[in-house]
């Protein structure tokens with residue numbers, strides 16, 4: 001199974017896309033990107049829920 005996230009679904013205007021075979025790895029990639037590119041150094045529960053809600057599994 002592949003998990004995908006389009007950052008733009010969570011952060012409008014962002015073109016970053018993420019893909020991983022592992023949901024936790026995907027969340028870590030997104031968290032790293034959010035820290036570097038969006039200045040979000042901590043992902044709170046609400047943000048994590050929003051991100052999780054936009055992950056597509058295929």
Ligand SMILES: [Zn+2]
Pocket residue numbers: 007008011014015016033034037038
């Ligand atoms: Zn982004």
